[in-house]
Amino acid sequence: MAMIAGKHAFLELLRQEGVEYLFGNPGTTELTLMDAYAVEKKPQYVLALHEGSAMGMAHGYAVATGKLAAVNLHAAPGLGNALGMLYNAKKAGAPILVTAGQHHNDIALAEPLLWDDLAVMARPYVKWSTEVRSLEDLPRALHRACKVALTPPMGPVFLSLPDNVLSDSADIDMMAPTRVGSGLRADASVIAHAAELIAAAKAPLIFAGDAVSKSFAHPELVALAELIGAPVYCEAMADSASFPASHPLFAGLVTRLGTAVQALSQQHDLVISIGGDLFTMSLPTGAEAFAPGTRIVHLDVDPWELGKNFPTEAALLGDPKATLPELTAAIADRQADGDRKAASERRSTIGQASSQRRRAAVSKAQSLYGASPIQPMALLHLIGEILPSNAVVVEEILSSNPGLRDLIISDDPQSYYGLRGGGIGMALPQAIGAKLAMPDRPVVALSGDGSALYSIQSLWTAMNRRLAIPFLIFNNRSYRILKQRTNAIGDHAARTGHFEAMDLIDPMLDFTSLAKGWGMPAVRVETLHDVRAALPAALASELPTLIDIAIDTRL
Structure with a gap:
């Protein structure tokens, strides 16, 4: 007292x-x-x-x-x-x-x-x-x-x-902190039931969510996926990297449209969600994510997510890092020689498909290197080539991010952060928070031009704290994601080419002047050759740097 x-x-x-x-x-x-x-x-x-x-x-x-x-x-x-x-x-x-x-x-x-x-x-x-x-x-x-x-x-x-x-x-009385142990293990009987379902599956599918990276459970999830020979999909708008992107079983990102998710899940006889929500959709498509009768095993630390939208045969309330080893061991105990052979064959098939997908993404990106204006896939590939292996990417480039996880490899739980909630303007300030948290790792922010304007004041803080962050603005002079979705309606805008209140051209946005007004080094680039010079210089700088990159404006 x-x-x-x-x-x-x-x-x-x-x-x-x-x-x-x-x-x-x-x-x-x-x-x-x-x-x-x-x-x-x-x-x-x-x-x-x-x-x-x-x-x-x-x-x-x-x-x-x-x-x-x-x-x-x-x-x-x-x-x-x-x-x-x-x-x-x-x-x-x-x-x-x-x-x-x-x-x-x-x-x-x-x-x-x-x-x-x-x-x-x-x-x-x-x-x-x-x-x-x-x-x-x-x-x-x-x-x-x-x-x-x-x-x-x-x-x-x-x-x-x-x-x-x-x-x-x-x-x-100032009292004292209380910490509740986070290593919650799922109920043993539910683990046993889930193990029976997974061991019997002939074509299992894994969805990985943020709970995996939050508990640093990459090795544990890798062990499960390899044991059962299952492809691992990550959420399209994830907060973090829930599975190593370079792993042969990484199958990419799952879309947020019901028809596409259902088409994917129907190729498998069991859906296993490890910390993923089932399912946050983006737009109505007239189809549920899962067809009636889809068999689901779901492990999560949040009881609200278990069985929230779809009946779940085995709902495991537990921390992935604490629970996955027990679940994986229980599955191994139930696998016969034939099961292990089938899993090995699936691993090989999935690995070949993943390798082919990555090669296709890289090949497409490289084929766009000579295009003018800069194509987003080519830019992502170049960024991936330049960034060091321990780089941390904070990403908010909604209409420019297809292929990102294949072109900029994010292998550890702290290597990637994205727009989980959907409220734009997060990349610039979150990169600042991430750099304060990890001062010894290179942190890079990738933001669309429209998104950056929601939190452009963050650049002042980066300069005030002398945080050496390259801020890369993917500048298409518009709310391009809105144009794409309005165009998909197939009505007036698609026919006339007029998109009301979606262009940012009158006046033109001058990001370099904004940054320089706070004393921040800034440069505008219009070719990949310029990016190849500007990004390494920004990474080597002791100050934050803004790089305004003119990219293709077409839909």
Whole structure:
């Protein structure tokens, strides 16, 4: 017990929880906290110029480390600004303590400027949301929130912090953090049942999701896939690399359209999902992802995902890294010699198909090297050729990413991060969070031009922190993904070639001037030859660099 001001207690509690950075954008309701930073140094405060960017940075740090990230927002408008990126964090299961300054309790009932019920605003996007009413309650509330955020299934939590909580002083018990063991093993009887189903399968199919990379379970999933001879597909809009892209059993990305998923699953007699959602669709196609009667085995840390959309014969609630070894051993015990031979034959067939797919992607990309303007596949291949093997790619190039996982190899769980939630503007800030988390690894951001504009202020933070990140803008001067989908409707736009409110050409976007306005080195390139010179220089630089790449604008 010690007499302490709330603003100092808050920072001490964050330090107890292992928080290294507090991402934020302060306003009047955060001034008491910022006053503490006149004498406090940790956790380091990382200034973003917009709350959405602050949330994206916290997201990038959280998923790259698996540790708690913290972000502080400004009252109701600040929380509102951050909700798009908070939605992404929710879908990605990013452990983030989200806090926002609130007015002093003495005037809250009068609904002063910037006031709203913050806990209610945040609640749909977080695992737990509440307002701290007194300094005495702060340790219990903060430690509980952090425990909830880090307990699988991990995710963001929210605390509203009235000014009186931070400005008061009291003799309080600071308590201590609690950590819930994450290595949950699935029930033994369900493992046995799943093993029976998998051992009996003649053509199994594996879907791998973010729970695999979050638990660093690549080796365990590889062992299962090799044992049963199954192709491994990853989610098209994944948060991370859930299977090594260079492995012979990596079959690529599964689409988010029901007809295509159903066509794929009907080639197999058993669907095995390891940490994947079944199924987040993108557009209605008139078909379910799975036909009635599809047999499913599903392992996940989140009980909500098990049997959520489709009946599951074996639903295993457990951590992939902890559960997969037991499941794999149980399958091996049930395999006869004929089963092992059949699995070996499947491995060979799948490996040949994977090798052929990669060769085809590389061949197509190389055939486009001489095209003008730059073709996205050729650009991705060149980037893959230039990047070192330990590079981390943060990607948000929706209409330009076909072939990316074959052309830019991502083999470890921290090598790739993508747009899990679908809320655009994530690549620039998440790359900053990832670089803070992994300062010794090269981090590269790939962003579309439209997406970059949602969080362009992030470049200021990268320059302010001197984070050596190459920011590559795939610039097609439009919302090309929207054009593609509008064109697919096959009606007025497809016939006339007019796409309302989807071109970014009047005025033209000048990304290099934006970057240079913050003192950041920047260059615009229009040929692959220029990219071949600019990217290695950016990787060697001690400063962030923006490379604005003019790519093909055609659909």
